[in-house]
Amino acid sequence: MSLVADVSSYDTFEEELDVILHSGMTLQAVKGTSVRPLPFAHCKLDATVELTARGKPNGVAVYRGITRDEHNSNSAPIKVAVKVAERLSSLGELTREAKFYVDRLRGLVDYCVPVCYGVYQVQDPEGGQYGFGCLILEDCGDRVYSFVHYSDEDDKTLFRTRLVNVVFELHKSNVRHGDLQSKHILDKDGWPYLVDFSRATDHACPRASDPTSEIEFGKTLQPSLETFGCQEFYETCVDAKAWLPYTFKCDGTAFPAYSHLRAPRTVADFLMKMDTTGTTPREAIELAHRAICDYYKKHLPEKGEAYEDDLDKNLVFYCDQYEEDYARRLAEDVDAEY
Structure with missing residues (x-):
């Protein structure tokens, strides 16, 4: 599968377009990096909404955009998030993350994690201001910035209940996210999705066999971490205010x-x-x-x-x-x- 990409954002300081991938580049799919391939033989990617600025220590900039059939202007576009590698080493990290989606997260797609459409590598990288390739993921909404970001109490309780269940399902799959901050939680029509598995690890969770129904939100006393056993799941419950005050x-x-x-x-x-x-x-x-x-x-x-x-x-x-x-x-x- 080939991909033509235009990924850019407007630099208000320099008052010019900041291009990181352009249509003159040839991008090819990296084998074994997609849970679900894009449904077009020839894809056009347009991403102009910058979510994470360039120049970060990890060498990855994040954009929001759409993909569509390059040869059929009437094809329905697919909303995507694009992680662009500014360095060759960053492309390697994105490839490892994509393979983690394929190998460990495939069963959680569509209700816990976004679809991974794969990594696309620039065949003849130009260097300089341009990227070396990208990881394309399903666009699952905006960051929440708070585990309980809804103002309506019923919506707030529903979202945090779903969030605890999502983390529970992740741990049942023997995966620890490793960096479960609110900025790595997206809100897709009231459903939380987890992203950025660059620090994820194997995890034998001691709570994996417990029914989450035992946590009656706002009515269960908070146990000690030593009693509960799993730090990441415990901290999620605390941040989601699943328990009464400690x-x-x-x-x-x-x-x-x-x-x-x-x-x-x-x-x-x-x-x-x-x-x-x-x-x-x-x-x-x-x-x-x-x-x-x-x-x-x-x-x-x-x-x-x-x-x-x-x-x-x-x-x-x-x-x-x-x-x-x-x-x-x-x-x-x-x-x-x-």
């Missing part, structure tokens, strides 16, 4: 919600240990219960209401119990010293 505050100190919401006595013990103002055991345990109640009321209102009802009935009892237990432990510590 900590709650009591008397100015932050406590992990996952381990301390069910342990008011542990919180009270810490307050007693760190106290320098004469807090009593009764005050410490009440502070702990009130802080836990406030967390639940803010993030799980029904549970918070039930917790508050229980405190109205039983707080005095809880205070009596803790006060007696604290005094007993204090006496045991004194006896142990003698």
